[in-house]
Amino acid sequence: MSKRPIHHGVRMGHIHLKVADLDRALAFYHDVLGFDVTQKMGNSAAFLSAGGYHHHIGLNTWESRGGSTPANGTTGLYHLAIVYPTRAELGDALERLMHAGIPLDGAADHGVSEALYLRDPDGNGVELYWDRPEKQWPREANGELAMYTHPLDLEALLRAAHETPHA
Numbered sequence: 001m002s003k004r005p006i007h008h009g010v011r012m013g014h015i016h017l018k019v020a021d022l023d024r025a026l027a028f029y030h031d032v033l034g035f036d037v038t039q040k041m042g043n044s045a046a047f048l049s050a051g052g053y054h055h056h057i058g059l060n061t062w063e064s065r066g067g068s069t070p071a072n073g074t075t076g077l078y079h080l081a082i083v084y085p086t087r088a089e090l091g092d093a094l095e096r097l098m099h100a101g102i103p104l105d106g107a108a109d110h111g112v113s114e115a116l117y118l119r120d121p122d123g124n125g126v127e128l129y130w131d132r133p134e135k136q137w138p139r140e141a142n143g144e145l146a147m148y149t150h151p152l153d154l155e156a157l158l159r160a161a162h163e164t165p166h167a
Contacts, residue, residue, distance in 0.1 A: 015080045016058035017124060020067045022046060024121045025059045032100045033082070033093065033128075056082075069123030079117070079125025090114060090130045091161025094154065107152035111138040112145065114152055 019025040022043055029035050035048035038055055044062060047055035057080075070076050084090040094116060097104070105125075106117040115129035138146040 014056050014058060016060065017077075017080075017120075017122070018064035018067070019059050019061055019122045020064055021121070022059060022061050028102075028121050029057055029059065032096055032102065034096065067122075077124055079127045081127040081129060084128065084130040087114065087130050087157065087160045088163070089161075090116070090128060091157045091159070093128045094157055095161055107154055107157075109148075109150045109152045111147050111150075114157065116152075 017025070022045070026037065026046055026048075029048050030037055035050055035057060036052075038047045038049050038053075040046045044065075045058065045060040048057045048059070049055050084093060097116070097118065102118060104116055104118050108115050108117070111132075113129045113131045115127050118126050118128070120126050138148065140146045
């Protein structure tokens, strides 16, 4: 077993989800959240991205067409997380969710980030968040991170969406 830490340049890649209904999943990830469809494979799979990347999200019905939401108490994906570049863009995401009538499971200020929690149409957990600049992260006297969970001011987040120009 290696005792060496993983290389600092390693990063998470895309997520690929099994969905029950491809059109319903596309309505959420494309129509509501705004990801671009980069490729669609008939009615069985689609790939979506932000900013022209080949894909950040893969969706397929290969083993799950018409399937049900995973039951509570089972293992699997807790949530996928989508990082927004600014607080204003996260505020825009909140506004999109509200306009689409998609409820939040929760919203939190973690000190290092602000996050919205919800479910996609297949019941998968989704976290939408933005990271504060590292120099603003809360720390203990010894320098260790001191993350927390406080309520997120959703009204202030919505105001940020309108006070700052979007990309």
